[in-house]
Amino acid sequence: MRIVFAAACAVGMFAGGAALAQNAITDPECIAPAQPGGGFDLTCRVAQDGFSEVLSEPMKVSFLPGGSGAVAINQFNTTRTDDPNAIVAFSTGSLLNIVTGKFGEWTENDVRFVGTVGADFGAVVVRADSEWQNLDDLVATLKEDPTSVIFGSGGSVGSQDWMKGAILLDTVGLDAKTIRYVAFDGGGEAIAALLGGNTDVFFADMGEMTAHMDTGEMRILASLSPERLPAPFEEIPTAIEQGYDAEYTIMRGFYVGKNVSDEAYQEWIDVFRSAYENDHFNKVVAEKGLLKMQMAGDELNASIADRVDRLRGMAQRAGLIQ
Amino acid sequence: METVLSGLAGGFGVALHPFNLFLVLVGCFGGTLIGALPGIGPTNGVAILLPIAYGLGLPVESALILLAGIYYGAEYGGRISSILLNVPGDSGAVMTTLDGHPMAVNGEAGRALSLSAVASFIGGTFAVVLMSVFGPLLASYAISFSPADYVALMVFAFASLASLVGKDPLKTLIAALIGLMLATVGIDASTGIKRYDFGIPDILAGIDFLVVIIGLFGIGELLHLVEQQVTGRMSLLKLDKSFVSKADLLLTKWTIARGSVIGFFVGILPGTGASVASAVAYGTEKRLARDSEKFGTGDPRGLAAPESANNAAAGGAMVPMLTLGIPGSGTTAMLLGALLLFNVQPGPLMFQQRPEIAWGLIASMYIGNVALLVINLPLVGLFARMLTIPPRYLTPLIGVLAFVGVYAVIGNTFDLKLAIGLGIFGWILRKLDFQLAPVILGFVLGSLFENNLRRALSMSGGDWSILLESFDSQALYVLTALTIVIPVIVGRRRLRMAAQKQ
Numbered sequence: 001m002r003i004v005f006a007a008a009c010a011v012g013m014f015a016g017g018a019a020l021a022q023n024a025i026t027d028p029e030c031i032a033p034a035q036p037g038g039g040f041d042l043t044c045r046v047a048q049d050g051f052s053e054v055l056s057e058p059m060k061v062s063f064l065p066g067g068s069g070a071v072a073i074n075q076f077n078t079t080r081t082d083d084p085n086a087i088v089a090f091s092t093g094s095l096l097n098i099v100t101g102k103f104g105e106w107t108e109n110d111v112r113f114v115g116t117v118g119a120d121f122g123a124v125v126v127r128a129d130s131e132w133q134n135l136d137d138l139v140a141t142l143k144e145d146p147t148s149v150i151f152g153s154g155g156s157v158g159s160q161d162w163m164k165g166a167i168l169l170d171t172v173g174l175d176a177k178t179i180r181y182v183a184f185d186g187g188g189e190a191i192a193a194l195l196g197g198n199t200d201v202f203f204a205d206m207g208e209m210t211a212h213m214d215t216g217e218m219r220i221l222a223s224l225s226p227e228r229l230p231a232p233f234e235e236i237p238t239a240i241e242q243g244y245d246a247e248y249t250i251m252r253g254f255y256v257g258k259n260v261s262d263e264a265y266q267e268w269i270d271v272f273r274s275a276y277e278n279d280h281f282n283k284v285v286a287e288k289g290l291l292k293m294q295m296a297g298d299e300l301n302a303s304i305a306d307r308v309d310r311l312r313g314m315a316q317r318a319g320l321i322q
Numbered sequence: 323m324e325t326v327l328s329g330l331a332g333g334f335g336v337a338l339h340p341f342n343l344f345l346v347l348v349g350c351f352g353g354t355l356i357g358a359l360p361g362i363g364p365t366n367g368v369a370i371l372l373p374i375a376y377g378l379g380l381p382v383e384s385a386l387i388l389l390a391g392i393y394y395g396a397e398y399g400g401r402i403s404s405i406l407l408n409v410p411g412d413s414g415a416v417m418t419t420l421d422g423h424p425m426a427v428n429g430e431a432g433r434a435l436s437l438s439a440v441a442s443f444i445g446g447t448f449a450v451v452l453m454s455v456f457g458p459l460l461a462s463y464a465i466s467f468s469p470a471d472y473v474a475l476m477v478f479a480f481a482s483l484a485s486l487v488g489k490d491p492l493k494t495l496i497a498a499l500i501g502l503m504l505a506t507v508g509i510d511a512s513t514g515i516k517r518y519d520f521g522i523p524d525i526l527a528g529i530d531f532l533v534v535i536i537g538l539f540g541i542g543e544l545l546h547l548v549e550q551q552v553t554g555r556m557s558l559l560k561l562d563k564s565f566v567s568k569a570d571l572l573l574t575k576w577t578i579a580r581g582s583v584i585g586f587f588v589g590i591l592p593g594t595g596a597s598v599a600s601a602v603a604y605g606t607e608k609r610l611a612r613d614s615e616k617f618g619t620g621d622p623r624g625l626a627a628p629e630s631a632n633n634a635a636a637g638g639a640m641v642p643m644l645t646l647g648i649p650g651s652g653t654t655a656m657l658l659g660a661l662l663l664f665n666v667q668p669g670p671l672m673f674q675q676r677p678e679i680a681w682g683l684i685a686s687m688y689i690g691n692v693a694l695l696v697i698n699l700p701l702v703g704l705f706a707r708m709l710t711i712p713p714r715y716l717t718p719l720i721g722v723l724a725f726v727g728v729y730a731v732i733g734n735t736f737d738l739k740l741a742i743g744l745g746i747f748g749w750i751l752r753k754l755d756f757q758l759a760p761v762i763l764g765f766v767l768g769s770l771f772e773n774n775l776r777r778a779l780s781m782s783g784g785d786w787s788i789l790l791e792s793f794d795s796q797a798l799y800v801l802t803a804l805t806i807v808i809p810v811i812v813g814r815r816r817l818r819m820a821a822q823k824q
Contacts, residue, residue, distance in 0.1 A: 035731075036372040037659030045376070045663055061373065066734045070523050100514075104523045150781050158514030182469070182777045183511045185593060188649040188658070192592045192642065196465035198781065211647050211669025287665045320514060 028059040029086040033072030035065045043089040043252045046117045050281035054274045073106045076257045084264035087254035093160045099311045111255040115272030118290030120207040122164035122224030122248030135242045150180045152199030154187040158320045164203040168246040207289045224248040272296040333681030345388040350693045353395020358402035361536040363412020365652040366731045367396040382664040383679045387686040397636040398694045401438045409539045414596025414632035416762045417604045421624030429562045431706040436566035438629040439698040445630035446691040448582040449637025461645040464590045469777035474798035476771040481802045482605025501764020512776040524736040540724035541745025547717045574626040585631030589638025595651045596632035597766045603631035
């Protein structure tokens with residue numbers, strides 16, 4: 001949707017009139033490659049609101065839905081390859097789409113990754129009355145009979161939600177293709193199926209569990225994060241702690257077109273780095289339910305290269321690609 | 323009950339605040355207009371206006387009240403283009419075209435618009451009342467509904483559809499099959515395998531419902547109008563000042579009651595929505611009617627049934643969202659996403675943690691339904707006047723709205739071409755005397771049926787007996803059998819009685 005409400009947004013967001021930093025980025029634009037209201041919209045709102053003290057001009061948000069980001073990456077490789085003022089939101093899911101060929105010919109080398117604003121992590125969730133208290137219990141059941149457990153998530157085989165499970169099962173030598181996996185249309189339906197007793201295990205995002213933490217209806221067996229997360233998740237052990245080398249980080253960040261000049265690219269990296277030091281930015285990140293993950297420039301590129309490699313390996317082992 | 327009443331009292335305190343009341347009215351009015359645009363329904367309406375609501379910097383309960391107003395306003399408005407233009411405003415309004423448009427062609431546009439407004443009001447209000455009193459109880463029932471039960475529900479819906487069969491059952495069947503085929507395009511959810519994508523990345527995620535509806539109905543209708551103009555068979559409709567009468571309401575009172583109940587209970591199930599609800603309601607009414615041959619020619623009952631059902635379903639879809647934090651439909655998923663943008667964690671604890679949002683929203687739905695009736699009835703004359711626009715202006719207008727709708731929502735030029743292709747296809751189907759509603763229903767029900775069948779079978783490890791395991795499934799199959807068998811028996815008996823008389 002190429003509808004831009006720059007004026008309305010600007011008035012709303014920047015009426016505070018904070019001391020604005022100086023930089024050369026004019027008319028900055030954040031492109032959410034999806035319909036409003038989803039994860040990419042959220043990512044852009046974090047930038048729009050969070051960068052208000054580090055950008056000299058207010059940022060506008062526009063929407064470019066289509067193919068979970070395929071339309072956007074296509075546009076930034078055809079008509080807007082050198083637009084120095086626009087950043088496009090991406091997530092680990094976009095990297096998975098690249099790996100599984102859903103972005104057509106475009107790969108991770110066709111854009112320049114700038115920086116992340118935050119992250120979410122995978123979660124292994126069961127009903128509160130489930131017999132499994134930890135990952136060991138679940139793995140023991142699976143080893144006895146892999147088909148006795150019904151997994152359900154909000155994405156198809158080969159999607160992020162499925163990948164979280166595949167990575168975990170891979171650490172104990174189980175083939176994700178042999179398990180009973182039920183693909184629902186979005187996390188909401190998957191939670192309904194878990195609570196309704198139609199599935200046994202749900203591969204979720206930690207972020208979407210925030211609202212369900214105090215209801216006592218579900219139990220998070222493990223968070224698929226590199227280390228323990230802050231409140232309200234401080235009691236949740238990681239899979240790694242429990243002896244399973246499984247991690248799934250959903251990074252939320254931005255890229256620019258491939259032909260953007262080095263100067264403009266560096267300018268954006270500096271914006272991200274100053275934002276990481278900015279209290280308002282960090283407050284916005286937390287308010288929007290994201291966890292801390294701050295990487296820009298080379299550090300991010302190295303991390304993405306590594307992630308893409310790992311995702312490609314998993315996708316190959318799972319038979320998603322040759 | 324006490325908590326419900328005190329919650330509602332607090333909610334009305336929020337919703338009746340003059341500013342919020344103003345937002346309900348703005349949302350309802352804007353929603354009606356958006357819903358009246360061909361193809362742009364509640365989900366897209368909320369999507370288009372979400373950035374505005376966010377940009378205005380409103381308090382969260384006010385923003386949500388505005389968006390919810392747009393949501394049910396669009397649900398109301400969807401009937402307008404169905405009735406006047408024969409182009410459904412959204413998926414839930416497909417069935418509305420069947421008798422709504424013939425009424426307009428018969429010179430009863432005003433009567434159709436006002437009757438459907440009343441039916442929508444009753445369906446919508448019924449849903450809100452049930453939601454506020456029995457919400458949590460209903461939600462726990464809704465989530466226990468398993469994929470196998472959904473399969474049974476879809477079989478039941480297909481059986482109801484059989485009643486749509488017009489003069490030519492074979493053509494209805496083929497039309498539904500075309501819809502089923504269109505639904506299989508894209509990445510298969512269960513295996514991740516690409517199907518019928520012909521190497522085109524734009525359709526990997528499947529064909530958008532909006533494109534199908536704008537193409538088949540919108541552009542198909544456009545070509546039909548142009549053809550009529552060219553051949554000079556176009557007759558200009560006179561301005562009609564018809565309005566719903568007491569007799570209409572008496573005739574349709576049980577239809578509306580049944581439509582509301584069916585709509586609400588189908589609506590609370592996550593994943594199904596207004597389209598399934600209105601199809602089942604229409605099918606049920608046609609089966610129950612003694613003079614069912616009148617359906618499809620502009621029968622008020624054929625209009626009241628889907629309209630009460632789709633508005634009741636829109637209310638029902640709010641139940642799992644508010645009580646469990648589970649979005650039951652595309653629009654409610656978007657409302658939940660909106661909450662997150664406004665830094666509110668959506669979920670089951672909202673009633674305790676942020677009662678002003680949860681109850682304020684519910685109270686605003688009571689007000690919204692009344693507001694919609696009040697806004698819509700006086701506008702009936704204005705909307706009916708649209709039909710008197712000379713075709714040389716109306717035809718391009720439909721064309722522009724159709725293309726702007728597709729592009730504004732999807733933003734991809736490929737979908738414009740796809741819509742044109744489907745439009746030509748739809749026109750050819752019309753020439754061959756095919757009905758288009760079964761195509762759309764095949765498209766909507768087909769993917770629900772397939773996805774749930776696949777889910778049920780992956781749960782059971784390929785064992786088909788899972789389909790008959792639960793009581794809900796068995797009950798639905800019995801109902802299906804009855805809807806198929808009873809008309810046959812009744813028909814035979816009538817034939818025999820007719821024979822005896824002679």
